[in-house]
Amino acid sequence: MIVGEQKPFDEVWEMVRSFKKVLVFGCNTCVAICHAGGGKEAEILASLIRMKAAQEGVAMEVDHLAVERHCEPEYFTPVMEKVRTYDLVLSTACGVGVNFLSERIGTIPVYPGIDTGFFGAVPQAGVFTELCAGCGKCILHLTGGICPVARCSKSLMNGPCGGTNKGKCEISPEVDCAWYLIVERMKQLGTLDKLYEVQPPRNWSTGLYGGPRRVVLEHIRDLEEQDEKQESQAGGTDK
């Protein structure tokens, strides 16, 4: 899932204070699980903004709304007419949602209500940890299922640096050394010998460094196009 955190309220207020009609727009998938931007959080944030507006004597209408997902058009298409009646949308979806809605909403600004962090998991209630960097070239079969790109502070490829301290990373005693975990895991699996080989410099272009990424599945796209064609033709004969 994508993990995000609520922005400090003061920062949110600075963003919204000059608008008259604001919609706080939540997303009920990833950011709801991490209690940052689901329908419930959108509702609370809307109340906070209303209270602050009242305190500051600013006339402002603030509503809230949430849909299941902000990253596929069909989820927000049904509410777009309503969404377009506001002069600001404060989206509490992840950054993907903010971008995606901005592209489709027309001339209304879409501002971010949360800080989008990382791809993570929920090891226990209220704890979210980063486990994948989305680098575009997975090597987890070589590292015991533990990602050094995401979990080593230096994204090292050839084992732990000299900064490993009692199994923790040099940046903080709170952070596990990913390579310590990898070595221990590979021992358990009986595959430590995989770590004896030198891994050559990586091709990082599969990640963000290669420019914005895009995946196109020709067979799916063609099918969709055919369906759309048939539907429009069918519609034509009915008339």
Add this chain to the structure above:
Amino acid sequence: MKSGSNLERVIASGKPAVTAELGPPMSADPHEVIKKAGMLKGYCDAANITDCQTAVVRISSIAAAVLALQAGLEPVMQMTCRDRNRIAIQADILGAAALGLKNCLCIAGDHQSFSAAGRLKGHPGAKNVYDVDSIQLVGILKKMRDESLQEGGDKLEVPPKLFIGAAFTPGGDPMDYRPYRLKKKVDAGADFIQTQGIYDIEMFRKQMEVVRNLGVHERTAILGGIIVPRSAMMLKYMDASVAGVSVPPALIQRMMKARDAAGDDKKKAKELQEAEGIRIAVELIRQVLEIPGIKGVHIQAIEWESAMPEIVKAAGLYPRPTFND
């Protein structure tokens, strides 16, 4: 000869090599580098010029290395993977070689969060690079030198003739993997190795036994790291906080005894501890040099370069070898 550096020649001669360390200043003033180089000159075969150690901005390693070279001290430029991608690394390597530098130590480099760990503000918000790691960096340098090829495969008309070094933290955990990681560095092309500071000789002996069983000591020159202790407080700090360094309680006790002998006299306590620190360093040098497979010592008298002559002389490592030509 791979590089013809003084360090390579001393190692090839079979005599124990001595390297030292010179930290460039947080200043555009060249005189501090020149002054430190003057103190170290003649008491080591080459001196490492750190590359923004602890991620603190200082005169760059290459520039300070050239200043040291001009002052008559052979430098070992350090190159971290923290601040440069493979394009900048290779460009700097070509530049360094063109300026006459002959040794390069390849290291990952301290994370930028270190820069604000002490009294300094540092740059903890900086973006790090780590396009390649230290082992890959060693491989890049070797490919440039021996195959006249850039990492990407383009040809170099004149290759950089560098003596390639890497670091080894024998006491870092997971300890049983460390000798194998050292082997990877040597497989990648490390000509010499400088270890993290060693106080726990027993631990180092055991790790060196594994290293010898892997045959690594015959393919590279391992220089044992000595960090000259200056006070009981410093030893306690290193034991507790420096990754991969453990200090036996007996050594800490010795320093505390030296400190306590001065009573309330702070100046005397400093003197007594420094004298004891030099004695400890000399003992460690002798013990490290006795371990089979060790080809020399890397002595770090951090911000205490003036202690080097006494230490090197007392350890029986003076004068340093010279070569006629």
